[in-house]
Amino acid sequence: MSIKKEFGNLFEKLKVERDEIKLKLHLASMDAKDEFEKAEKQWVLVKAKATEIADDTKETSQEFAAKARIVGEELKDTYHRIKQRLS
Numbered sequence: 001m002s003i004k005k006e007f008g009n010l011f012e013k014l015k016v017e018r019d020e021i022k023l024k025l026h027l028a029s030m031d032a033k034d035e036f037e038k039a040e041k042q043w044v045l046v047k048a049k050a051t052e053i054a055d056d057t058k059e060t061s062q063e064f065a066a067k068a069r070i071v072g073e074e075l076k077d078t079y080h081r082i083k084q085r086l087s
Contacts, residue, residue, distance in 0.1 A: 032085045039078045046072050 049068035053060050 028085050032082045035078060035082055035085075039075055039082070042071060042075045042078070046075055 046068065049064075049071065052058060053065060053068060
């Protein structure tokens with residue numbers, strides 16, 4: 001096989017592989033964006049709960065604080081998954 005043909009084959013294989021990677025990166029990015037948008041709704045909830053818990057004038061029940069902690073942990077896990085997808 002000639003060098004030109006060998007290089008042409010290698011180039012085509014690299015091109016296909018590159019295009020596949022670009023597509024996967026794009027799709028992963030879209031998934032991460034979708035998941036982040038959902039996480040933003042949780043963030044608003046956590047932020048509101050944190051403000052309420054921090055307010056000394058309001059009494060906070062253990063149950064309320066526990067629920068806020070659970071939502072916060074779920075949000076932390078979501079952020080971790082998003083970061084992994086983007087790495």
